[in-house]
Amino acid sequence: MRHYIASATFATALLATAASAQNVGIATSNPGSLFHNIGTAVANAANAEGLNTTIQPATSPNQYIPFVNSGGIEFGVSNLQEVDYAISGAEWWNGVQNPNLRIVATLQPLIEAIFVRADSDIMSVADLKGQRMTDGYTAQNTILPQLSAIYATAGLTRDDVEQVSVASVVAGADAFMAGDVAGFIFANGAGKVREADASVGGLRALGIDDPSDANLAAAREFWPTASFVKVAAGAAPGVLEDTTYIAFPQVVFTNADVPDEVVYQMAKAIYEQAAVMTETFAPMAAFNPADIMGDPGNAEYHPGALKFFAEAGLK
Structure with missing residues (x-):
């Protein structure tokens, strides 16, 4: 059986992000992956809305979800099922729970x-x-x-x-x-x-x-x-x-302790800057801002996101 090995220096990148207090970070998968494309699109939308946002790639969500849970980086992009499993500790999480995860936005499938x-x-x-x-x-x-x-x-x-x-x-x-x-x-x-x-x-x-x-x-x-x-x-x-x-479903997620105003701005950017996301990555055209508050499964929405949804009249 032939083995192909990939490596990541994600922890080093996280330290660099943490040192830049003026930035917020979005964890993504490696360049070429869908989550890297989506994370880049979300970052550009956030920058257009006034957040100073950078992306930090790793091999996969199961590597960077724990860093978001521990507060090592502010945001991540993943599929909802993996976030659900990470919160409960089910499947490959082997009972290790990530209870600090919160949803910011539901994206296109x-x-x-x-x-x-x-x-x-x-x-x-x-x-x-x-x-x-x-x-x-x-x-x-x-x-x-x-x-x-x-x-x-x-x-x-x-x-x-x-x-x-x-x-x-x-x-x-x-x-x-x-x-x-x-x-x-x-x-x-x-x-x-x-x-x-x-x-x-x-x-x-x-x-x-x-x-x-x-x-x-x-x-x-x-x-x-x-x-x-x-x-x-x-x-x-x-x-x-x-x-x-x-x-x-795909989602943008965050840590429960990220300030409400930062998460509010991120949710607002995703909702209002959909055109910027599409310009960055054409498949984002499938995102309907009206669907941003999708069913979060066993997760919860961050209060900052809920504040924006209420102001936008979303239910």
Whole structure:
């Protein structure tokens, strides 16, 4: 089994952020990832609103969520399911709770797919049986249950493929571009997907062939916040025809002790500077400011965010 190793110097970056008292920081995944793109867009919106905001990348949310929980950095971007698990200590958090996390804003759903070469014979998730596929995700615990959720919609499990261990989604895309695997999982529209699309001469984003209630229930056995969404042909690399994909909510989160006024400004920026976010990262056009106060699961909204929502007339 080939291993791809990724490293991060996130703790050093956090110290630099903490030393700059005039700044607030947003923790993101590595460059090329969807959360890096989104974090950059949110930072630009916040800067347009008057906050002095910088981003600090790490390999994955399961690395930087504890830093937000401990107050090492003010904000982070992630999917709601991982924040829910982090608060309760469920799944890969192994009972370690992160009770200081609070939600600032609900963003557009993260739409996810398994990508293969467009010129391959793999036309569906079911065709992945027996293929060499990225797996392991040692630095990104959130990915394995997401993979399992996608496989479940085709009646497969991770044991039905030949597993090639990688550290992260970015490392997985690199393994694919090197020709070491037949497919990799990533968020639709991310920069790394565009890089892979150009590198191999075109991708196919495998969809959910049967978006039935039964298949959604099968996916939710592994990823409880999953939903199915339809994406139009050409909307993102690899979407070759109108196709249904798995999706789940994304959020901006913070620490309970971040001052209300700072969180208020961040929520206001996300709501009022949606155009800036779209200019930064085109897929942010799917964000509807009216949906910023989505269901937070077992999390709570920060009082600063609730103050803005009340002023904006949101419920």
